[in-house]
Amino acid sequence: MSQATEDTNPQRAKHDKLKELGVRPYAYRWDRTHSAAEVVEQFDALSEAKTEVSLSGRLMSRREHGKTQFGHLQDAGTRVQLYLRKDALGDEPFERLGLLDIGDIVGVRGEMFRTRTGEITVNVRELVLLAKSLRPLPEKFHGLKDVETRYRQRYLDLVVNEDSRKVFVARAKLTALVRRFLDGRGFIEVETPTLQPLYGGAAAEPFRTWYKVLEQEMYLRISDELYLKRLIVGGLDRVYELCKDFRNEGLDRTHSPEFTQVELYQAYADYTEMMALVEELFRFLAVELHGKPEITFQGRTVDLSKPWQRVRFTEALAERIEADPLELSDKMLLKVAARFNIKVEEGTSRVKLLDKLFEALVQDRLVEPSFVMDHPKITCPLAKEHRDDPRLVERFEPVVAGMEVGNAFSELNDPVEQRQRFADQLARHEEFATLDEDYIAALEHGMPPTGGLGLGVDRLVMLFTDTPAIRDVILFPQLRVHAAPSGEGEPIAG
């Protein structure tokens, strides 16, 4: 038996008492005329016309003054004061207010007025309990700070912490805006498999699962890239998908094993058009969300009205290490790392070495919105060779306020070269490399030149809501299961 349903719990006792009195503690419906935000907004007209309004929400406070009580009703993040008079409600209903608890869901009817101190208030004529709360809410003044409880019981966080609520409302707006932006440019939204027989499109360890009927191992997608490009082959010239990808890797402030990405592919475009699209999308999002082409993230204000800085991977790195990184052997690269005090292990692959050096020596210094572009060819098997330099690929990563928010390229559409690049990757024994024959077959049917882009939606939300930890933009972040206290939460059948 949980604590809340024990007989000694005072909220439970009130619940039982209400039932004895013939009051349903859980009502079936409530007709409301206004939201709390609407009565505040339309206050002048409503109070002047003495309109009876009907509201509903959670009771957040109650102050008794003998024959009068005050309280606050919270509805969708807006609080409205309630004024409850014995002579307006009637003796018996007024007495029953004592059976209410903070946290109860109630409906009220009454006229709007302003108290002496000027607060917008409902002069309540009728109050109906809609749902009884059996557990106390976190304290009203200090709120809920314990991060673990905030994640595990997000509903409490949402009730009590207005900032948290705002982040998730902004997240919903942001994804709607991304869709509006892409729909307006002729992209269509599609859905591709989450369970894949072969993973691909990124270098990451997948989650594995077993498909019983097909008797085969399946993988949760680490990316939807290879499916979306099959659609480009099929003549769906502009497609996007906004979905979760899963990577069986560590989690930190910017990584979640289950994260949301929007990937899009545009036929007949190359990566320069993807850069323009990113610039426009960020400007659009900032203006729609903040009213100006600007974001402030962790104290840094970023101007999105200008074109982004172009930072060429090898050139920028060459400048810092005073040598062409592509001409250096793995051994030499290790020496360079040592020279700059960058920790790398002896057996680190060339791809990782280059990435490490770049991150430590260049990326950490990027403040302005930037496109890190034209990476060494070995870093990416799916990007097309650079038109001016066969050692490079046409790829870029948008970096804003020092945070990597995506990945894009001119898509490799030569099936012969694609097969070779996959094979090279396997030959280098890169972890989690795969060779997708079906995908190559699709390319063999001919894929138009295509620009592709993936953006981390969680990271966009972080940037646009100035939230430094990815957990705080995910409603239910993954956490370890708590050891169940005795008698609670054990499986009924194992």
Add this chain to the structure above:
RNA sequence: GCCCCGCUAGCUCAACUAGGCAGAGCACCGGAUUCUUAAUCCGUAGGUUGCAGGUUCAAUUCCUGCGCGGGGUACCA
């Protein structure tokens, strides 16, 4: 995975430095109160100090292991 830090009442926090009856505010419960708003006033109740073990006459405090969380680091096209 490794390193560091945290875990005390429903919530927010003390007490730990140097071992000596586990405390406060809010919430809850009883009472007073007809414009209050962190309402106020009076009174009561609330604890396996994350879990298990050890040292000690005595452990919230010291030690060991474990659990969960946070930060860092590693991994992460």
